[in-house]
Amino acid sequence: MGLRPSTTVLLPAIAPSPTVNVILKSWQDLDGVLPPSLSKLLYIKTVILHRNYLKGIIPREWAALKLETLSVAMNHITGPIPGYLGNITTLKYLSLENNQFSGTIPPEFGRLVNLENLTLNATYLTGKFPLSLANLSNLKELRISSNNFTGKIPDIFRSWKQLEKLEIQASGFEGPIPSSLALLHNLVELRISDLPGEGSKFPNLKNMKNMYRLMLRSCNISGTIPDYIWELSGLQILDLSFNKLEGNFSDSESLTKAQYMYLTKNSLAGHIPEWMSIRDSRYQIDLSYNNFSESHQSLSCRENLNLFQSFSGGKNLGPDNCLKSLPCSKDWYSVNINCGGGATTINGVNYEADEDLGGRAKYVPLKETWETSSTGLFWDTTPTSMDFIARNVSVLRTNNSELYTRARLSPLSLTYYFRCLANGNYTVTLHFAEIVIRDNRSYQSLGRRIFDVYVQEKLELKDFNIKNEEKGVDKAAIRKFKTVVRNKTLTIRFHWAGKGTTAIPRRGTYGPLISAISVDSDHRPRVLNAWEKNLKVVVGAVVSVLCLVLVILGILWWKGYFQPKPSREQVLRGLDLQTGFFTFIQMKAATNNFDPANKIGEGGFGAVYKGVLLDGTIIAIKKLSSKSRQGDREFLNELGMISGLQHPNVVRLYGCCVEGTQLLLDMNTWKIIALHMLYSVLKKAS
Numbered sequence: 001m002g003l004r005p006s007t008t009v010l011l012p013a014i015a016p017s018p019t020v021n022v023i024l025k026s027w028q029d030l031d032g033v034l035p036p037s038l039s040k041l042l043y044i045k046t047v048i049l050h051r052n053y054l055k056g057i058i059p060r061e062w063a064a065l066k067l068e069t070l071s072v073a074m075n076h077i078t079g080p081i082p083g084y085l086g087n088i089t090t091l092k093y094l095s096l097e098n099n100q101f102s103g104t105i106p107p108e109f110g111r112l113v114n115l116e117n118l119t120l121n122a123t124y125l126t127g128k129f130p131l132s133l134a135n136l137s138n139l140k141e142l143r144i145s146s147n148n149f150t151g152k153i154p155d156i157f158r159s160w161k162q163l164e165k166l167e168i169q170a171s172g173f174e175g176p177i178p179s180s181l182a183l184l185h186n187l188v189e190l191r192i193s194d195l196p197g198e199g200s201k202f203p204n205l206k207n208m209k210n211m212y213r214l215m216l217r218s219c220n221i222s223g224t225i226p227d228y229i230w231e232l233s234g235l236q237i238l239d240l241s242f243n244k245l246e247g248n249f250s251d252s253e254s255l256t257k258a259q260y261m262y263l264t265k266n267s268l269a270g271h272i273p274e275w276m277s278i279r280d281s282r283y284q285i286d287l288s289y290n291n292f293s294e295s296h297q298s299l300s301c302r303e304n305l306n307l308f309q310s311f312s313g314g315k316n317l318g319p320d321n322c323l324k325s326l327p328c329s330k331d332w333y334s335v336n337i338n339c340g341g342g343a344t345t346i347n348g349v350n351y352e353a354d355e356d357l358g359g360r361a362k363y364v365p366l367k368e369t370w371e372t373s374s375t376g377l378f379w380d381t382t383p384t385s386m387d388f389i390a391r392n393v394s395v396l397r398t399n400n401s402e403l404y405t406r407a408r409l410s411p412l413s414l415t416y417y418f419r420c421l422a423n424g425n426y427t428v429t430l431h432f433a434e435i436v437i438r439d440n441r442s443y444q445s446l447g448r449r450i451f452d453v454y455v456q457e458k459l460e461l462k463d464f465n466i467k468n469e470e471k472g473v474d475k476a477a478i479r480k481f482k483t484v485v486r487n488k489t490l491t492i493r494f495h496w497a498g499k500g501t502t503a504i505p506r507r508g509t510y511g512p513l514i515s516a517i518s519v520d521s522d523h524r525p526r527v528l529n530a531w532e533k534n535l536k537v538v539v540g541a542v543v544s545v546l547c548l549v550l551v552i553l554g555i556l557w558w559k560g561y562f563q564p565k566p567s568r569e570q571v572l573r574g575l576d577l578q579t580g581f582f583t584f585i586q587m588k589a590a591t592n593n594f595d596p597a598n599k600i601g602e603g604g605f606g607a608v609y610k611g612v613l614l615d616g617t618i619i620a621i622k623k624l625s626s627k628s629r630q631g632d633r634e635f636l637n638e639l640g641m642i643s644g645l646q647h648p649n650v651v652r653l654y655g656c657c658v659e660g661t662q663l664l665l666d667m668n669t670w671k672i673i674a675l676h677m678l679y680s681v682l683k684k685a686s
Contacts, residue, residue: 029053029442034072036061050074050095051443063087071095073119074443074504081123083108090114097121097143098446098501104128110135121167122146122448122501129173134159145169145191146499152176152197158183165189170498175220176200182207191379193217194498199244202226211235213379217262217412218242218497230254237377241265241286241412249273258283260360260377264413265289269312277305286361286375308363308373308415328368328420328488333524335369335418337517339408340389346400351516354408358388369420376412376496381508387411390513392435398476403516404433410494411511418490424521426485428455428492431516432477434466436509439473447504451512454493455481463499466513476515490519582657587611587621594623619654 030052038047039061047062050073058077062070063084070091077099085094086108092115101123109118110132116139125147133139134156140163149171155178157163163184174197182204184190189212190205199220205211206228214232217239224247225240235256241264248270259282268290276285281304288308338344338351345351356364358374360383365371378387390407398404408414430453437447448468453461460481470477483490494512502510590611591598601608606624613619 031055031441034059034062034077038062039064041065045069047071053441053443053445058082058085060084066090069093072099074098074446076100076443076446078102080104081106081125085109086111088112093117095119096123098504099123100446101125105130105133107132109133112136114138117141119143120147121503125149126172129154131156136160137162139163141165143167144171146171146501148172153178153192153195155180157181160184162186167191168193169215169217170194174198177203177216177219177221179204181205184208187211189213191215192219195219202245205229208232209234213237215239216243221245223247230256232256236260237379238262239377241375249276261285262361262375262377262412263287263290264306264375267291269293272307272310279304284359284361284377288363288373288375303359303362306361306363306373306375308371308417330420331422331488332369332420333422333521335421335517335519337370337416338403339406339514339516341402341406341516344402346403349518351403355389357385358408358410360387360411370416370418373413373415373417374410375414376410376511378411378508378511380502381506387508390436392474393438394435394474396433396435396474398433398474400476403431404435404474404476407433407435407513407515409511409513410496411508412496414494414512414514416492416517418492418519419488421485421488421490421519422521422524423485423488424523426483426490427518427520427522428481428483428490429518429520430479430481430492430514431518432464432466432469432479432513433475433515434470434473434513436513437467437473437505439467444505446501447509448500449510449513450497450500452495452497453479453512454491454495456483456491457493458483463497465500485521492517582655584657586613587623587657589614590619591621617654 030049032054033056034049034054036059038044039059042065044065045067046069047065047067048069048071050071052075054072054075054077056077057079058072058081060082063082065088067088068090070085070088070093073095074097077096079101080103081096081101083106085091086106089111091112094112094115094117097119098121103125104127105120105125107130109115110130112118113135115136118136118139118141121143122145125144127149128151129144129149131154137159139160142160142163142165145167146169151173152175153168153173157178157180161183164186166184166187166189169191170193173195175195176198177192177195177200181190185207187205187208188210190208191213193215195218197220199222201223202221202225203216205214206226209232211232212234213236214229215237218241220243221240222244225245227250229235229238230250231254233255235258237260238256238258239260239262241262243266245263245266245268247268249268249272251271251273253275254273261276261284264286265288268287270293272287272292276287279285281302284304286306287310288306290310291312292310294311336349336351337354339354341351341353342355343351343353352367352370354372356372358364358372360374360377362374363371364373374388377383388409390409392405396404434449437449438444448465450463450465451461452459453464461479466477467473494514496511500510502508588594590613591609594609598610599607600610600620603622606622609621609623611619611621
């Protein structure tokens with residue numbers, strides 16, 4: 001038709017004719033309001049304007065039409081649902097779901113006696129369910145989920161004996177489930193969930209032989225599961241999760257071939273029957289959070305059988321190794337996960353990868369410090385392998401976008417179970433970002449993702465809506481919670497309680513979405529950064545080397561290698577030479593500063609000078625030459641040799657002088673007899 005966005009939906013010019021059946025369809029994200037002029041098309045039978053962005057109210061003029069099908073689902077229509085729609089008694093199909101209505105269901109709808117399908121999901125309706133709808137004896141399908149009705153579920157099912165599909169999920173009604181439900185023998189699909197208030201026993205569904213999909217989730221049902229449930233051969237989906245069911249399973253083979261079976265969070269006991277444990281990968285069975293006895297048989301660890309916390313005492317210990325708790329290598333003080341994404345580092349914090357594709361009944365015990373349990377099936381959509389990981393559909397402009405480009409999804413319940421943590425106080429940080437639902441001028445912006453968050457089984461976030469919290473999409477929503485870790489374990493659970501929309505932007509869009517998780521001890525040891533770690537290594541190496549050097553030096557000192565070397569004077573004084581010691585100044589004065597005129601001889605190691613001391617004593621002084629090779633050793637040898645000789649023909653050593661580099665021998669020249677040169681000089685002097 002080529003419709004374009006405008007303030008009013010434009011319609012083609014169609015001439016009224018009793019022989020023309022006009023069908024107007026659109027799925028083009030139209031803007032504007034619903035056109036009253038549509039009433040001019042007197043012979044139109046079908047109006048389908050769903051998945052647009054039409055606003056305003058449903059025009060009164062439409063009440064004059066003889067419509068059989070009317071769908072304005074997934075638009076932005078506001079105000080109360082008009083009672084005058086009850087005048088279109090020809091209606092067989094009426095869908096108003098996913099709009100912004102207010103108020104109650106009009107009692108006038110009781111006049112729609114030809115109505116076969118009524119869909120009012122997620123339309124903000126309140127009040128009590130009008131009893132006038134008991135007149136809809138031709139009704140085959142009724143969907144009123146995700147509303148805010150009050151009171152108990154009305155006991156009017158006996159009037160709808162042709163009903164085939166009934167959906168009452170999180171509608172606001174209270175329990176119990178009316179007994180008249182047993183009269184609906186033609187039911188093939190029954191969905192009731194999240195009923196607060198008074199509980200009940202398992203409803204009587206025995207005569208519903210053609211049941212194809214059965215959900216009685218969170219309905220406060222107690223007692224045992226009737227045996228006839230396992231005899232429903234056509235059953236494909238069975239969801240009895242989050243009730244108070246108890247008792248044992250029969251070991252006999254079940255006739256039901258339910259492809260998806262959810263018995264999560266009950267009090268079922270006994271042994272798990274073999275027929276459950278051997279079904280192949282086409283079947284998904286979730287038995288998590290129950291009280292089964294550990295079986296004598298080997299339960300193979302498979303991705304289609306979730307046994308997390310399924311045994312008595314809340315243990316997930318089974319005979320198979322994959323269910324046994326891995327030993328803890330140490331106490332952990334911090335764990336960070338990039339949910340649905342790869343490993344990344346943000347501001348020095350390392351986030352572990354969480355890229356497992358997930359499953360409809362899957363327990364993933366892959367890590368020492370954490371594991372996941374995923375429960376649930378996205379209804380009304382074809383299952384794919386990518387159902388449990390969301391990917392951003394537009395460019396993210398938020399900080400640390402690596403944490404938000406992917407996210408972990410769940411259609412019902414997603415648990416992150418942390419282990420090996422040090423006991424104590426912790427801060428849990430949860431990162432969210434709505435990366436699927438949009439906020440543009442499109443029907444895609446009408447989606448509402450609503451879920452709950454539990455930390456250590458304490459409800460921390462109730463009816464949490466990421467988009468509303470951050471007033472937009474693709475924006476980081478970070479929430480922090482304080483908790484206490486005991487027994488080294490921590491549980492974070494995300495749960496969908498049936499609220500919000502389920503079909504925008506496409507069917508199957510609902511349930512929890514989590515981008516990243518950080519678990520940090522409030523008293524953990526400080527983690528060094530890379531620079532500090534390198535500095536620590538360098539300092540450690542330097543200290544080690546210094547310690548080694550000091551040890552070596554200590555050993556050498558202990559062995560005497562570093563004792564101070566004695567001076568020549570100390571060495572000489574230590575010798576028993578029985579001689580005197582003179583200063584160099586005394587020697588210079590005695591020889592007139594070693595005047596060449598006083599030189600009386602010369603040997604191989606230096607010259608010999610005549611000197612006169614202050615007391616008149618005449619001496620001969622041998623001065624070591626700087627050119628001589630005589631060193632300390634030779635000088636000491638000469639001293640020792642001369643001082644030790646006692647002979648009339650050998651001069652007597654009178655003394656010595658050692659200062660700095662000056663080495664001098666002083667001999668008494670009066671007793672020189674054998675020294676020829678000195679003897680000759682003395683004769684001449686006489």
